[in-house]
Amino acid sequence: MHFITDEDINIWSMEIPDNVLPLPGTIKVHQMFTEEKGVLKYRDLSCFCRRGFCSCMDPKEYRPLKPVDKNQALMNVNQIL
Ligand SMILES: [Zn+2]
Numbered sequence: 001m002h003f004i005t006d007e008d009i010n011i012w013s014m015e016i017p018d019n020v021l022p023l024p025g026t027i028k029v030h031q032m033f034t035e036e037k038g039v040l041k042y043r044d045l046s047c048f049c050r051r052g053f054c055s056c057m058d059p060k061e062y063r064p065l066k067p068v069d070k071n072q073a074l075m076n077v078n079q080i081l
Helices: 004-015 070-080
Strands: 031-036 040-042 059-064
Touching: none
Parallel strands: none
Antiparallel strands: 031 040, 040 059
């Protein structure tokens, strides 16, 4: 058994970026997997034919972080300089 303290939760919370987009219908999701950094696939029913890394039951895509807008990033750099 592992006891998770409030302090543990506070430490992990600080590592989560502020701009994570919520996944609608999280409560229905039963399987989530990824083969690409920043891109998760999920479905309401689990499949284990290839340990989850399959396209059975048409998994949906979830990108928890918005793609960085290169123009916006450049503008911010210019504002700093
Ligand atoms: Zn499958």
